[in-house]
Amino acid sequence: MSLSSETRSFSYTFLPFFKFLLKRLGFWILVLVVGLNLVFFLPRLMPVSPVDIFLTRVLGGVGGPGLTMGGSGGGAAGAKVEEIKARFMELFGLNQPPAIQYLLFWKRMLTLDFGISYIEYPKSVSQVVLDALPWTLSLIIPALIVGFFIGTYLGTIAAVRPSKLKNFVFYTFVILLQTPYYWTAMIFLYVFAVYFRIFPIKGAFSEKWVEPVLSWEFFVDVLWHYVLPFITLCIPTIGGYAAGMRAAVASETRSSYVEFCRFLGFSQKRVMRYIMRSAILPNLTWFPLTFVGLISQTLLVEIVFGYPGLGFYLYLAAFSLDYPLMEALFLMIMLIVVFGSLIIELLYGLLNPKIGAAYVSE
Amino acid sequence: MSLQPPVRRRSLFLVALSDKYFILLASIFFALVLVGAVGPMFVGQPTRIVGPRLQPPCEKYPLGTDALGRDVLAQVVHGIRNSLLVGLFAGLIAISIAMVLGILSGFMRGLVGEALATVINIFLVIPQIPLLLLVASAVRIRSMWLVATLIGTLIAWPAPARAIRSLALNIREREFIDLARISAKSSLRIAFGEVLPNILPYVFLQFGTTYASAIFTETGISLIGLGPTDRVTLGWILNQVLVMNAYVVGAWWWFLFPGMVISLLVLSLYLMPLVLSRKLQQLGF
Numbered sequence: 001m002s003l004s005s006e007t008r009s010f011s012y013t014f015l016p017f018f019k020f021l022l023k024r025l026g027f028w029i030l031v032l033v034v035g036l037n038l039v040f041f042l043p044r045l046m047p048v049s050p051v052d053i054f055l056t057r058v059l060g061g062v063g064g065p066g067l068t069m070g071g072s073g074g075g076a077a078g079a080k081v082e083e084i085k086a087r088f089m090e091l092f093g094l095n096q097p098p099a100i101q102y103l104l105f106w107k108r109m110l111t112l113d114f115g116i117s118y119i120e121y122p123k124s125v126s127q128v129v130l131d132a133l134p135w136t137l138s139l140i141i142p143a144l145i146v147g148f149f150i151g152t153y154l155g156t157i158a159a160v161r162p163s164k165l166k167n168f169v170f171y172t173f174v175i176l177l178q179t180p181y182y183w184t185a186m187i188f189l190y191v192f193a194v195y196f197r198i199f200p201i202k203g204a205f206s207e208k209w210v211e212p213v214l215s216w217e218f219f220v221d222v223l224w225h226y227v228l229p230f231i232t233l234c235i236p237t238i239g240g241y242a243a244g245m246r247a248a249v250a251s252e253t254r255s256s257y258v259e260f261c262r263f264l265g266f267s268q269k270r271v272m273r274y275i276m277r278s279a280i281l282p283n284l285t286w287f288p289l290t291f292v293g294l295i296s297q298t299l300l301v302e303i304v305f306g307y308p309g310l311g312f313y314l315y316l317a318a319f320s321l322d323y324p325l326m327e328a329l330f331l332m333i334m335l336i337v338v339f340g341s342l343i344i345e346l347l348y349g350l351l352n353p354k355i356g357a358a359y360v361s362e
Numbered sequence: 363m364s365l366q367p368p369v370r371r372r373s374l375f376l377v378a379l380s381d382k383y384f385i386l387l388a389s390i391f392f393a394l395v396l397v398g399a400v401g402p403m404f405v406g407q408p409t410r411i412v413g414p415r416l417q418p419p420c421e422k423y424p425l426g427t428d429a430l431g432r433d434v435l436a437q438v439v440h441g442i443r444n445s446l447l448v449g450l451f452a453g454l455i456a457i458s459i460a461m462v463l464g465i466l467s468g469f470m471r472g473l474v475g476e477a478l479a480t481v482i483n484i485f486l487v488i489p490q491i492p493l494l495l496l497v498a499s500a501v502r503i504r505s506m507w508l509v510a511t512l513i514g515t516l517i518a519w520p521a522p523a524r525a526i527r528s529l530a531l532n533i534r535e536r537e538f539i540d541l542a543r544i545s546a547k548s549s550l551r552i553a554f555g556e557v558l559p560n561i562l563p564y565v566f567l568q569f570g571t572t573y574a575s576a577i578f579t580e581t582g583i584s585l586i587g588l589g590p591t592d593r594v595t596l597g598w599i600l601n602q603v604l605v606m607n608a609y610v611v612g613a614w615w616w617f618l619f620p621g622m623v624i625s626l627l628v629l630s631l632y633l634m635p636l637v638l639s640r641k642l643q644q645l646g647f
Contacts, residue, residue, distance in 0.1 A: 030480070031484050031488065035484075035488045035493070042493075042516075043496060178625060178629040179621070180624050180625065180628075182582070182600065183600065187617075189609045190617075194610060201610065288487065292487050296492070296582075299492060303585075303586060314495060315586055318496070318498075318499040318586070318588065319587075330493070333492050334488075334489070
């Protein structure tokens with residue numbers, strides 16, 4: 001008897017959860033497929049081929065100074081350009097018919113073999129991406145967590161017991177949310193790195209270390225470089241969560257069940273617990289969206305701070321037109337989005353299967 | 363949010379004028395529009411070298427000059443105009459896409475509605491800046507309109523589409539929709555003849571947010587140097603700041619003012635619909 005009731009309760013609580021999980025998994029796989037297809041098709045829909053741009057940049061224009069310096073005549077130069085172009089076409093696989101190119105693209109995506117990077121010459125593209133990944137993750141994850149807790153707290157206290165000071169802090173963050181974070185980064189750099197010289201101006205660690213090592217001194221140095229980009233990223237995250245939480249608490253406070261609880265004579269503390277429980281839901285459902293937004297923000301902030309993460313390399317790759325590296329970086333960013341969001345959804349599906357179900361039915 | 367009879371345009375206008383925060387935000391925004399509209403007639407070419415390098419603000423150059431000796435004021439004024447134009451064009455494209463997809467996905471039942479909703483949700487989570495960066499870098503000469511089209515069609519529409527969808531979902535359950543169904547109107551005619559007029563004021567409010575996010579995105583992509591190559595935008599100025607390390611040489615005037623202008627633009631555009639919708643809610647619309 002007890003066993004059957006147990007299995008029943010299992011199927012009631014966990015079956016919806018597994019359904020939810022499968023549905024989300026399907027969705028995120030679809031996101032991955034659509035995103036990667038966009039990366040393949042969109043640049044090819046553009047009027048110019050990347051090879052042409054790359055060649056112009058490398059050679060300084062067809063027949064430009066880059067070639068005539070080689071001492072060859074005009075005709076020979078033309079032939080040489082064609083030859084170089086053919087080599088590049090082969091390298092990019094662009095001499096193949098489109099269908100084969102498409103298959104080659106997916107082969108690169110699945111085998112993670114993107115060849116050798118142009119930017120960091122002897123390293124493979126995958127190695128460059130893997131080296132950059134920890135720096136980006138170490139910015140995103142703490143910023144998301146810290147931003148969530150401080151923002152939710154700030155929004156709650158601003159909604160429950162508003163005072164001049166709390167409102168001032170709250171509105172400051174809401175205004176900073178609409179301020180370009182890369183501009184905030186520039187101001188931080190000017191004030192703290194140039195004017196007061198408290199923090200370093202660029203990079204993730206001092207130049208005396210050629211590459212990361214395991215030592216206390218290095219760790220402190222990394223933290224020192226970490227402060228400014230981290231604070232820059234926290235500001236808009238805090239603002240977003242604070243604004244969302246304040247609106248949610250305010251609208252819950254007005255709802256009829258709160259009034260009913262007050263009539264029943266519940267203590268303020270108990271009523272607050274009910275309010276908080278439902279007000280936090282929208283903030284939780286926004287978690288994946290904030291996460292995606294935060295990734296875009298991190299990329300730009302990394303560029304301003306010269307922080308050697310994915311965004312910084314994406315910037316370099318876009319300029320040297322290192323297409324394989326761009327593809328690999330985009331794949332990695334998509335993977336972060338997909339796995340990060342899946343983990344977040346899984347976590348609150350586990351915390352409360354009802355939240356998961358509500359999330360799907362939304 | 364309950365959808366009462368549509369707010370008539372006239373009354374929306376009156377409501378707007380009776381809110382002091384709205385007046386404040388609107389005057390900030392229209393002052394900037396005015397600067398963008400007539401300002402370029404009074405300042406010189408933004409890319410011409412006119413004075414000494416890195417001149418701090420003085421009488422002749424109220425916002426100083428940059429590392430090449432170009433007038434920052436001229437850049438900001440032209441930047442306001444072009445950023446507003448790029449944002450407007452991108453915002454219009456985005457809100458049109460959002461309106462069609464949002465209404466259809468909210469109104470259609472069954473597979474079509476579900477599929478459209480999934481499309482919206484997918485585009486919502488594809489990381490925007492990297493995608494835009496990848497596409498923009500494939501084109502060497504980017505006109506302002508190309509960049510605006512890219513932002514409008516790739517980046518700016520999913521968020522408003524989701525908001526419009528939730529409104530359409532809400533209105534689908536109302537009696538007059540049933541009435542329209544009984545009178546054998548086609549679904550498309552109901553969607554755009556009955557649902558659309560009812561949510562049009564909210565689409566209008568949503569446009570402010572979309573406009574703001576389009577300007578924000580353009581600035582971000584220009585910061586990396588992948589914005590329009592034929593015009594000066596506010597993001598382009600920040601790109602020059604970044605490339606020429608303005609903060610290292612201590613040229614605070616070079617990036618302080620452009621950034622403030624961007625904040626004011628985005629803040630006023632973003633908060634105007636927010637203030638307005640709160641006012642409408644208070645009045646019980």
